[in-house]
Amino acid sequence: MKSQALGRGYKAIPFATLVPAIGFALVLLIYWIQQPLILSDFGIVSLCNQSVALSLAAMAQTLVVITGGIDLSVGSLISLSTCFAATYMGTSEGAAVPVLCATLLIGVLTGALNGALVVFGQLEPLIATLGTSFVFGGIALQIRPQPGGSVPPWFATMLTGNLSFLPYSLVLLLVTVCLIWVPLRKSRIGRAIQAVGNNEHSAYISGLNPKKAKLFAYATAGLLTAVAGLFITAQTTSGDPNVGDVYTLNSIAAVVLGGVSLRGGRGRIAGPILSGFLLSTIVSALLAWGISALWQSLIQGLVLLLVLAGVGLQIQRSESWRQFFG
Amino acid sequence: MSASLSASVPDPTVTATSDGHLNAPILIAENLGKSFGATQALRKADLRCYPGEVHALLGANGAGKSTLVRLLSGVIRPDTGTIWLRGKSVRFASPQQAAVAGLATVFQELSLFPQLAVAQNILIGQEPTSRVGWIKEDKVIERAEEILSLLGETGIHPSTKVEDLSLGQRQVVEIAKALSHRPDILLLDEATSALGPEESARLFKLVRSLRDSGKGIIFISHRMEEIEAIADRMTILKDGETVGHLIRDQFDRAHIFRLMLGSELSRAINTRNNIPEKKKLPTSESPILRIQNLELRGRLHGISFELWPGEILGLAGLEGQGQVALLHLLFGMYRRGYSGLVNINGQTGLPRTPWHAVRLGLGLIPEDRKTQGAILPLPVEANFSLASLRALTNRLGLIKRSKEQFIVQKLASALAVKTTNPRDPIVRLSGGNQQKVVIGKWLARNPSVFLFCDPTRGVDIGAKAGIYTIVRQLASEGKGVIYYSTEHEELVSLCDRVLVFRDGRISGTLEGEQLTHHNLLERSFGSHQRPGGKD
Numbered sequence: 001m002k003s004q005a006l007g008r009g010y011k012a013i014p015f016a017t018l019v020p021a022i023g024f025a026l027v028l029l030i031y032w033i034q035q036p037l038i039l040s041d042f043g044i045v046s047l048c049n050q051s052v053a054l055s056l057a058a059m060a061q062t063l064v065v066i067t068g069g070i071d072l073s074v075g076s077l078i079s080l081s082t083c084f085a086a087t088y089m090g091t092s093e094g095a096a097v098p099v100l101c102a103t104l105l106i107g108v109l110t111g112a113l114n115g116a117l118v119v120f121g122q123l124e125p126l127i128a129t130l131g132t133s134f135v136f137g138g139i140a141l142q143i144r145p146q147p148g149g150s151v152p153p154w155f156a157t158m159l160t161g162n163l164s165f166l167p168y169s170l171v172l173l174l175v176t177v178c179l180i181w182v183p184l185r186k187s188r189i190g191r192a193i194q195a196v197g198n199n200e201h202s203a204y205i206s207g208l209n210p211k212k213a214k215l216f217a218y219a220t221a222g223l224l225t226a227v228a229g230l231f232i233t234a235q236t237t238s239g240d241p242n243v244g245d246v247y248t249l250n251s252i253a254a255v256v257l258g259g260v261s262l263r264g265g266r267g268r269i270a271g272p273i274l275s276g277f278l279l280s281t282i283v284s285a286l287l288a289w290g291i292s293a294l295w296q297s298l299i300q301g302l303v304l305l306l307v308l309a310g311v312g313l314q315i316q317r318s319e320s321w322r323q324f325f326g
Numbered sequence: 327m328s329a330s331l332s333a334s335v336p337d338p339t340v341t342a343t344s345d346g347h348l349n350a351p352i353l354i355a356e357n358l359g360k361s362f363g364a365t366q367a368l369r370k371a372d373l374r375c376y377p378g379e380v381h382a383l384l385g386a387n388g389a390g391k392s393t394l395v396r397l398l399s400g401v402i403r404p405d406t407g408t409i410w411l412r413g414k415s416v417r418f419a420s421p422q423q424a425a426v427a428g429l430a431t432v433f434q435e436l437s438l439f440p441q442l443a444v445a446q447n448i449l450i451g452q453e454p455t456s457r458v459g460w461i462k463e464d465k466v467i468e469r470a471e472e473i474l475s476l477l478g479e480t481g482i483h484p485s486t487k488v489e490d491l492s493l494g495q496r497q498v499v500e501i502a503k504a505l506s507h508r509p510d511i512l513l514l515d516e517a518t519s520a521l522g523p524e525e526s527a528r529l530f531k532l533v534r535s536l537r538d539s540g541k542g543i544i545f546i547s548h549r550m551e552e553i554e555a556i557a558d559r560m561t562i563l564k565d566g567e568t569v570g571h572l573i574r575d576q577f578d579r580a581h582i583f584r585l586m587l588g589s590e591l592s593r594a595i596n597t598r599n600n601i602p603e604k605k606k607l608p609t610s611e612s613p614i615l616r617i618q619n620l621e622l623r624g625r626l627h628g629i630s631f632e633l634w635p636g637e638i639l640g641l642a643g644l645e646g647q648g649q650v651a652l653l654h655l656l657f658g659m660y661r662r663g664y665s666g667l668v669n670i671n672g673q674t675g676l677p678r679t680p681w682h683a684v685r686l687g688l689g690l691i692p693e694d695r696k697t698q699g700a701i702l703p704l705p706v707e708a709n710f711s712l713a714s715l716r717a718l719t720n721r722l723g724l725i726k727r728s729k730e731q732f733i734v735q736k737l738a739s740a741l742a743v744k745t746t747n748p749r750d751p752i753v754r755l756s757g758g759n760q761q762k763v764v765i766g767k768w769l770a771r772n773p774s775v776f777l778f779c780d781p782t783r784g785v786d787i788g789a790k791a792g793i794y795t796i797v798r799q800l801a802s803e804g805k806g807v808i809y810y811s812t813e814h815e816e817l818v819s820l821c822d823r824v825l826v827f828r829d830g831r832i833s834g835t836l837e838g839e840q841l842t843h844h845n846l847l848e849r850s851f852g853s854h855q856r857p858g859g860k861d
Contacts, residue, residue, distance in 0.1 A: 186460040188453055191442075195450060198439040205401060205437045206503070207422025207451045266441045 019307060020257055020274035027278060031285035038288075041165045047281060048167040049160050049235055053078075055173055055276030056228035057247045058254035059181065060221040062272045065255050067217045068197045068264025069118060069125030074225050074251050076137035077110055078244030081229025083140040086149030086239030096152050104226050110136060111222015115215040133248070140241040147240035151233055159234035169231065173273070176227055181269050184220060193217045197264030253304055254279055278303075350413065351376050352542045353398070353429065353511050358407035359566075360393055367393040369566040371407070375511060375542040380533060382553045383546050385563035386586050386847060387645055387812040391546060392434070394563065395515050398544070399431035400424030412510070422451065430509035432501050434516045434546075438488050445470030445484035448503045473502045478528050493624060494521045501529070511542045518547055519646070519829075530556055548644040548828065550579065550851040564588050583847050611635055612672075614775055614806040615656075620666035625651040626830045629666070633775065633806040638797060640821030641810035643850045648830035649810045650693060653777045656808075657690040658683035671774055684713065689768030693779040695757065699764035702753040706745050707734040709752045709763050714770040737766040742792055758789020765796055775806040782816060794820055814846045828852050 028038070037043045057074050064071040081103050088099045110132070117128035161168050184190040192213040195203045203210050232243060256262065257278070258271025282303070283296045351374040358371040368390040375381045385391040396402045398409065400418030408415050411427055418424040421431060438447050445467045446453075454465040470484040480498050488496060497517060504512060514533070518526045533543055533556060547553055553560065554577055562570040562585045570585040615633035620626055626648045633639050641649040655664060658677030668676045670686050677683035683690070692698035700709055711718055711730050718730050734748050741762045745755055752760055761781055768776060778797065782790045797820060801807050811817050817824050823837040826849035834849035836842075 183458075183460065188451070188455065188459070188461060191446065191450065191453065191461065195439050195442065198441050199437075202437040202439060205399075205421045205431075205433060207420060207425060265439070 017268060017270045020271055020278050024274050024278040027281050027285050031288055035288040041162060044165060045162040045167040048169045051277040051280035052169040052173050053228050053232050054250055054254060054280050055273045056176060056224055056231060057251040058272035058276045059269060060224035061251035061255045062260050062267055062269060063217050063221045065260050065262060066197045066264055066267050067193055067214050071221055072129040072248055073114060073133035073136055075244040075248035076133040077225045078229040078232060078247050079241050080136045080140040081226045082233045082243055083144040083239035083241055085230055085233040086151055087144050090150035096155060103230055104223060107222040107226025108219050112215060112219040115218025119211045119214050144239050144241055147238055149239040151237050156234045156237050159231055172231060180224060189213060189216050194265060250279060257304060257307055349377050352412055354410040356408045358397055358404045360397060360405050367566060371563060372568040373561045375544055377540045377542055378537055379558040380537050380543045380545050380556050382557035382560035383544055384560055384586060389563040390566040391563055395513060399513055425507040428510040430504035430507045431513040432504045432515060432517045436496055436500050438496055438500060440489035441487060443485050443487055444482055444499050447488055447499055448473055448506050473506050476505060477502060477532055494525045497521055512536060513544045515546045518552060548851060562586055583844055586847060587843050614671055616669040618667040621664060622651055622655055622660060623663035628831060631825060633808060635804045635806055636801050638801050638807045638809055638821045640817040640824035641827060642817050642824050642846050643827035645812055647827040649827050650779060653690060653779050653810060657688055657777060687774040688777060689771060689773035690777045691764055691779060691781050695760055695764060700752050700760050703751050705749045706752050706763055707748040710734045710737055710766050710770060713767045733770055737769055741766050741796060758785040761785055761793060776800055778809045780811055814843050818843060826850055
């Protein structure tokens with residue numbers, strides 16, 4: 001009714017996007033008061049470099065969550081990507097580009113494997129991706145038991161460098177959004193993914209192919225995760241079988257904070273991306289104020305709970321208990 | 327009455343071929359049969375729909391209407407028989423194929439995506455795209471507007487999200503979605519059930535104009551007056567078989583109801599004679615439950631009744647007319663959106679939560695045994711004691727096993743539950759025995775009002791008889807019983823009084839001599855004028 005009154009063409013910024021945006025602005029302000037250098041070119045570059053990986057992982061997670069699933073293998077797939085890329089990229093001059101492509105392909109294939117387990121194996125997404133997370137992590141350890149490896153300097157610069165105030169990491173994020181997210185969002189398959197998350201049975205009787213939509217969502221999530229992994233490889237110039245671990249739960253946190261419903265069917269990408277920035281910046285802001293990094297989890301958790309309490313109030317307004325639990 | 331019965335049933339084949347149509351039928355369903363497990367939902371269903379007609383499909387609960395709809399619309403495939411569309415034998419792999427082939431369905435349970443816009447819903451899966459495969463949103467809106475304009479002045483904006491629409495508006499969108507496929511045949515399954523009189527009238531105008539443009543419309547409704555107003559012909563189903571094809575001149579309610587009831591009527595008369603004389607209700611006592619003018623937003627309107635100790639009060643009507651909502655409301659499962667005066671056991675007001683309802687002395691045997699009644703992986707004994715754990719725990723809060731076992735044993739033998747070991751998970755019991763345990767759960771708690779929500783669905787005949795015995799026993803002990811069932815037969819034989827529901831209202835109260843199959847069916851389809859007039 002509301003949007004009807006506002007008329008066609010007008011799109012309000014959803015509350016869900018506004019929350020992390022305001023939160024990020026606040027954190028930035030707090031940071032800046034103590035450390036004005038944060039708004040220098042160096043400050044902005046380091047801030048973006050810190051945040052982009054989580055934002056990319058959150059994009060991957062969002063896609064799966066929209067279908068009504070969850071991806072617990074995000075972290076270990078990131079680790080696997082870094083290990084693979086850092087181990088084989090530096091082997092010879094011409095290896096870098098093929099290895100880069102191969103890493104992305106691994107992302108697509110592993111994502112598709114998750115999807116296949118869910119769609120054809122009829123496994124709960126939670127179980128399927130928990131299982132594959134161990135498999136991917138195990139393969140990462142096989143490739144590279146210890147952190148190490150190398151990447152060509154141009155690769156590191158291409159992703160983490162900057163042109164005055166413009167960090168390349170931000171460019172990577174924007175390019176990813178434009179090349180993967182926007183086309184997906186504007187295509188029929190993207191619409192089908194959202195519809196499946198809304199109501200799978202309705203999607204079926206509306207003539208959509210729920211299996212195809214889910215498979216596509218998981219595979220694309222794998223691709224996005226591999227992009228995140230490549231970025232971390234460039235940032236750390238090495239591969240590490242454990243570097244991705246924190247990203248699994250943090251990506252879920254960013255998705256929830258970004259206003260994407262864990263029940264599926266609902267969500268825009270701006271929220272999770274901004275939440276990635278918010279969650280990554282809180283830590284450095286606190287450090288700037290001399291608050292120990294040990295507070296990190298506690299503060300992140302409180303921010304998350306505060307937002308979720310708001311969501312909880314909405315649930316309280318539902319009409320019947322069945323709706324509430326259903 | 328029963329003597330004239332066989333004479334008045336027309337030979338379906340005669341009327342079917344003598345309808346004098348110049349055109350060939352667009353759709354022929356021939357001898358369709360479908361089983362689900364051991365249940366034969368459809369045996370031998372026939373239906374012919376011609377271009378330029380509105381064809382009503384009628385049947386009582388369980389006659390196979392919804393199975394036939396799902397077969398025709400491509401949701402499921404028939405076991406036997408053939409569907410012919412425009413002279414070609416077809417077998418739809420999905421509703422999408424059916425729609426593309428020219429048979430679009432407006433489903434009873436809405437198939438919309440609440441979080442997408444109206445236009446996106448209408449054109450889902452067939453969005454116009456640009457060369458690179460991007461959806462042209464402005465074209466989507468444009469086409470949706472075109473389709474919506476077919477439906478007249480709907481007042482629905484194509485870019486509104488469906489979750490912001492009323493139920494009636496959603497129904498309109500659902501119809502627009504079906505029309506987007508430009509079907510030759512449109513299947514409307516209870517398409518008016520959520521609509522107000524004005525919206526219904528608009529829909530009827532649309533249906534007539536579609537008919538006049540040569541399309542065939544298959545129309546399913548629980549409102550007899552609608553069928554009479556709009557249908558050109560009708561097909562009547564009973565027990566999964568087509569028992570009659572009528573053309574408009576032959577529409578006669580008494581005749582139609584006789585076809586829908588068939589031999590069941592005579593069977594019912596026989597069984598009624600076998601029932602022990604129903605006891606007189608005590609008039610000196612006060613009612614356990616008194617309800618006045620109960621409203622539940624969009625579901626129940628002006629419900630008033632009393633339940634006396636020892637009474638079995640039946641709830642009848644076609645499915646989804648508010649019976650389940652009433653039971654859920656009484657059991658505290660709605661949190662808001664209701665009003666009215668309610669008195670339970672002398673306490674005023676409705677329970678706010680199920681646990682509050684239990685404290686007030688209510689027990690619910692829910693409609694879905696597997697997901698709501700029983701906790702399948704738990705042992706039989708744990709299922710028995712689930713609602714009365716407080717009485718079974720000691721001071722430390724631990725469950726007293728000996729007391730639990732004693733009660734479980736007592737209940738299991740009283741209810742004749744067939745189980746080898748009460749420690750086995752309940753899922754190993756047969757459906758009927760599971761249901762007995764669900765009832766037993768409340769017996770252990772000893773409420774004063776039992777709410778039964780279609781307790782014999784999917785239960786074998788032997789266990790059904792057992793459940794009837796239990797219900798009668800409860801009543802004879804002075805409990806109040808509200809018994810919702812989709813089977814008229816058991817309502818007639820079991821209940822002292824039956825409330826018939828239609829569109830969330832009580833369309834009739836039947837007791838004594840009046841409580842017959844025929845009257846139940848008549849009230850379900852609303853042969854009598856609605857109480858309180860149109861809203």
